[in-house]
Amino acid sequence: MKYVTLAPYLRNVIPLTLLSTLALYALWPWLPFTREAIAPRTIVFYGFSILGSVMEQAIFPAFQAQWYAQTGEQVEFISSFAGSGTITNQIVMGVPAELALLSLELDALRLSEAGVIDAESWHDLPERGVVNRTPFVILVRPGNPKAIHDFADLTRPGIGVVHPDPLTSGGANWAIVAEYGAGARADPDRPEAGYDLLLGIWRNVVAQAASARSARTQFENGFGDALITYEQEALYDQARGRLQAEIIYPQRTILSEHTLVVIERHTALAQRELIAAFVQFLWSEPAQRLFVEYGYRSVYEELNRANPQFGAIHDPFMIDDFGGWPQAKRDIVEGIWKDRVLQELEQ
């Protein structure tokens, strides 16, 4: 080394200062003098995609306040929200979820088949594990230029329907049963009524997206004339003045039911009491009221009057009307949609 000149000296100092600043920033919360004295207790919660806003903005804070009032302990929620199928796969692969709220019971069944939870363990929870509901509705362009008033109108020539893909989307599975059921219940004497309506709608499907959420993005980007989706998503945006569409309530449609599962093998013994308290909280009146406020329909019918946005449905139905999800998946989604409607459309 010869002598130090200013320029090369600075050349090293600037990046080194920057890097150490970055390192200090990154390490800050973990430094001994900045750490919180008591580590808060945690709950690891996985939820399907549209749940993110209500859980993070309303349910988690409300439970944190309640638990703090009762015990003086801070609870921190470690959460992740993605498509129901995606989080189910992650849990099968071993993510440390303690609780998961899935968009359909089929995903809970997959978890029990993989040995992650006991078979039908969610049926021991309140309401057989169903935390809240939301009906499937049709979104159309502002002013409803194509005069769409029910599922049957979606079968008219020249209507473009945006639909999520049942292979990857839980919402799409609900939508298919909604479409089939609407047809079957409108004309109960004709066995092919459900199939006809399903086929008619699927003739007009112009775009298939991987999830209910991305189907909505496609619709918002100008694809198609109608989108079949969860009422909650539309109401949530409507309440915030962001909905660039009109909600059409079909005469007959399904109410999707969202199932909670407790993954006991990921919950340490010391956690049991806290987890149980949170599970009970989800079915408590304050929590159910919060769900209603965010556009979900409560499992307690009397609470639903609190949200004037909820539209009237002449003939709402449930998955149990088709014998529950295992049977509906086999008979309707596989037996009719996949084996008959898709075959017919390919010809």
Place this chain on the structure above:
Amino acid sequence: MSSMSRPNRSAGNRRGSAGAVAQPSPWLPVGMLIVVLLPLLLMPLAAVFIFAFRGGVGAFIAALLIPDAQFALRFSLLIAFATAFLNGLIGTFAAYVLSRYRFPGERPLNIVVNLPVAIPTVVVGTSLLLLWGPIGLLGRWLDPLGLQPMFTPFGVLLAHLFVTFPYMLSTIKPLLDELETTYEEAAYTIGASRWQTFWYVTLPALRGGIFTGALLTFAHSLGEFGATVLVSGNLRLRTQTAPLYIFAQFEAGNIAAANAVAAVLAALSFVIFFFLLRYTGNGR
């Protein structure tokens, strides 16, 4: 420092010869290039910053101060520092071994250590899960012991070490290959041990290369998505890196939150890139 100039000798030559040949007017092709690059590179990057500041500086800062965003940025930086440090050590060692020793199987090994450049990152994530995950080849035996590296910060680090491994190696090895062995031999003749020679002769010559390689590794780790999304479990405040945060917020429709962090990542990578240019471009 004189050895630092050697790798850049070719750059100097190129600069010299370009000046000697008379050029036609550059403005037409340059203009065409800019027209092509505008929608491909420049406008998308500009969009990130324009959207980030759309709601005003206050909204931008508020979006950055969300605890999840803060955690994601810090976590990404820590992983990037750890990756750069560890791959700095392992990469330098690998480069030294591959450059200084001749052995059977040298070529295949050379290919293997560079393989991560060509493998899709999502395949890296899958393969790590199939090795260390609870149903994986090794994870199956570790799981009953309560050891579960996947879906933890350690799992994220493993993925980043894998994906960024070749960057260190590919900056150091050419330097070592060009570094004349006569210096090292001279050191041996005056009685220096192999370690002393490495520490006092070889390493100082590699300093710039190590810094460049570490910066490259750091930058790639900061932006890694494909492998991380599979092995992290995407848990906020636990294993959610900044790119995963951006993706999750964008999916949920919180474009402002996603964009604020995206703008910070973009700015950071600009700074890193600037230093890279300084060190490799006119590093003498």
